[in-house]
Amino acid sequence: xxxxxxxxxxxxxxxxxxxxxxxxxxxxxxxxxxxxxxxxxxxxxxxxxxxxxxxxxxxxxxxxxxxxxxxxxxxxxxxxxxxxxxxxxxxxxxxxxxxxxxxxxxxxxxxxxxx
Numbered sequence: 018x019x020x021x022x023x024x025x026x027x028x029x030x031x032x033x034x035x036x037x038x039x040x041x042x043x044x045x046x047x048x049x050x051x052x053x054x055x056x057x058x059x060x061x062x063x064x065x066x067x068x069x070x071x072x073x074x075x076x077x078x079x080x081x082x083x084x085x086x087x088x089x090x091x092x093x094x095x096x097x098x099x100x101x102x103x104x105x106x107x108x109x110x111x112x113x114x115x116x117x118x119x120x121x122x123x124x125x126x127x128x129x130x131x132x
Contacts, residue, residue, distance in 0.1 A: 019051035021102055027085055031077045034070055038114065040078065044105025055089035057082050071095060085093045
């Protein structure tokens with residue numbers, strides 16, 4: 018069965034084109050579900066509802082997850098609740114921005130933020 022961590026690991030190769038942070042460390046991935054049959058559902062957001070790159074990012078997420086062995090289908094649900102805010106950036110993302118341990122505490126590394 019496909020594990021959440023496998024999906025998060027592959028999504029670390031998908032970068033927001035406007036911010037040099039991957040979609041996981043940026044906090045855009047809210048939830049990952051996978052069935053034993055290989056169906057993967059991802060609940061994600063954008064940094065802003067009017068993000069001009071939303072279609073591109075959703076496509077990149079889908080294509081990346083399809084590379085995982087055993088994945089039969091990928092569904093991405095783009096949501097805006099809860100709204101994204103900079104406190105959702107994980108520590109690795111902050112380091113990539115040169116901000117070190119600044120900002121609010123974040124979710125445990127590798128986990129999706131609570132809903």
